[in-house]
Amino acid sequence: MSIKPILIISSICFVLWPIRLQSDDRLAITFASFDKTGFDNYKEIVARYKGVGFTRISMVPTYYHEHLNEIIDTQTPSIDTIKACLNYLIDNGIKVIYKPHIDPVKYLYTYDIWSSDNSSWRVNVPWRGFFDFDPIESRYYEIVILPVLKCLNDILSQKQHLNLDSFMRLELGAELMNSMIRHGDKWVKIAQKAKEYIAQHNLGKFVNISHNFAHHIQIEEDYILRMNKVEMKWLKKYVELLDELSVSQYMDLTIFISKEQTSEDSLVSSVANAILFYHKRFREVILRNHLQVRNSSTIPINIGEFGIGVGGLKHPNYWEGRKINKSEQTIGIKGLLRALTLFRNIFNEGNLNATIWTIGPTYDVFGFSYSEGLNENVIKEIKKFLQ
Numbered sequence: 520m521s522i523k524p525i526l527i528i529s530s531i532c533f534v535l536w537p538i539r540l541q542s543d544d545r546l547a548i549t550f551a552s553f554d555k556t557g558f559d560n561y562k563e564i565v566a567r568y569k570g571v572g573f574t575r576i577s578m579v580p581t582y583y584h585e586h587l588n589e590i591i592d593t594q595t596p597s598i599d600t601i602k603a604c605l606n607y608l609i610d611n612g613i614k615v616i617y618k619p620h621i622d623p624v625k626y627l628y629t630y631d632i633w634s635s636d637n638s639s640w641r642v643n644v645p646w647r648g649f650f651d652f653d654p655i656e657s658r659y660y661e662i663v664i665l666p667v668l669k670c671l672n673d674i675l676s677q678k679q680h681l682n683l684d685s686f687m688r689l690e691l692g693a694e695l696m697n698s699m700i701r702h703g704d705k706w707v708k709i710a711q712k713a714k715e716y717i718a719q720h721n722l723g724k725f726v727n728i729s730h731n732f733a734h735h736i737q738i739e740e741d742y743i744l745r746m747n748k749v750e751m752k753w754l755k756k757y758v759e760l761l762d763e764l765s766v767s768q769y770m771d772l773t774i775f776i777s778k779e780q781t782s783e784d785s786l787v788s789s790v791a792n793a794i795l796f797y798h799k800r801f802r803e804v805i806l807r808n809h810l811q812v813r814n815s816s817t818i819p820i821n822i823g824e825f826g827i828g829v830g831g832l833k834h835p836n837y838w839e840g841r842k843i844n845k846s847e848q849t850i851g852i853k854g855l856l857r858a859l860t861l862f863r864n865i866f867n868e869g870n871l872n873a874t875i876w877t878i879g880p881t882y883d884v885f886g887f888s889y890s891e892g893l894n895e896n897v898i899k900e901i902k903k904f905l906q
Contacts, residue, residue: 522738524774524796543905544575545859547616547874549824551579554628558596561604565611567887571898572905576608577616577874579693582663585624585641588656590663594627602670609678609686616874618690618731618823619663621647648696648733655705660712664691668713672720687726689713690823694733694767700746703753706730710760727762731823734769734836737801743809755810758818765823768873769836770797772851776832783850790832790854791861794822798862798871822873826882827851838881848884849896856904875901 548568552558558580568576580601583591596604608615623644625632635642641650654660671687691709692699699706713728735741746754758764774796775789798820806815830837831847855873862871876882879889884901886893 522774522800524793544614545870545872546573546856546901546904547575547577547614547872548573549577549579549874549876549878551581551620551878552596553581553622553626554594555596557581558600558604561600561607565604565607565613569611569613571885572902574612574905575614575616575872577618578604579618579620579878581620581622583624583627584621584647584650584652585637586639587641588652590621590652590657590659591624592662594629598666598670601667602674605670605674609674609681609683614686616688616690616823617667618693619667620693621650621652621663621695623647646694648694648735650695651697651701653702653705654692654698654709655702660709664689664709664713665716668716668720668722668726671726672722675722675725684724685727688729688763688765688821689726690729690731690765691761693731693823696733696735696742699730699732699754699757700742700750703750703757707753707757707760710757714760729761729763729765729821730757731765731767734767736766736805737770737797739809743805751810755812758806758810758812759814761818763819763821765821766801767824767836768794768797768822769824769826769834772832772835772854783853786850787853787857790851791857794855794858795862795865798822799866819869820871822855822871824876825855825873826876828881838879843881843892845894845896848894849900852884852897853900856900859904 548571550561550564550568565576580595582595585591605615623642623646624630625643632642644650652659667689675683691713692706710728717723717726717728736743743751770793772790772793775792776786780786780789802815802820806812806818812818827835827848828838829841829843831844832851835851852875855875859871859873863869877884877887880892883889883892884894884897
């Protein structure tokens, strides 16, 4: 099934671009761990991000998967480290998106795929979305979700004097496509357990539960058309249990760009149009028409992850194989910022929030860890947006 682009906004709308919100937390930045020491330097990282102007950070603790229904947490930062980091974020006025990743074990720094005795496809799979684990059999809730809920409860019990409403958006899962398709009934149980704990400990005003879907959910042949009626029923029920949704936005951003367009501003406008088009289509076509989600018109939808990799505007999720086109990267990020600014003036949905992925040499536009990723033009635009 092809996706037919329909223009959402005209260029005349962009006279609204200079509008700014005070204490803007619509844009978040990623802070990820890939081994148990990954959050040890949290004070340095928080200070760095706060210095840029960010008031929301996406914490991404990474767990690993090697065998069927197995979640490996031995290389994930300890809950004590996570608790210290969350406390520090609170003390610095930073809101949190907590988004655990389940990654292929080959991405673990200490793992040697060549000497491994495991010949399963799970070892060499390129992306977490291919995993088909059962979240109940793998004790996903007990290993990944419950510890951070307990941690948050402990922290908040000692900080009752502070206004921490909507401090955390907790992504119950991130880009776990095949697991979600095959085990939607089990993900419903995960959401129910999380909601039960939140209700029992009166955490409702502090944490919203969400799920960060892969961009493939917007491509029918990748997701919806692979599901039978029972699987779609469970996915619908799961979505209806959530407070918010997130979608990693790595769709084709060139759908409104013509060969005649040459100016950067016109290209940025087209990218913003594409982002808003996909948002509208996800709500109306995927949630309302395909899944028939009861609250499809009101549930908040966030951009859970956004970046421009080596595939440029056409394939922004490609991260290896050639050099990054920094001109396209700049246009893509500026298009995102423009879409965030225009959103509330076009849709009656409040704000659109987004997280930029800045991990790895391809996406590290600040050059914090990889100097080759540095993009001064992007930095300037982000700082201007966050002012």
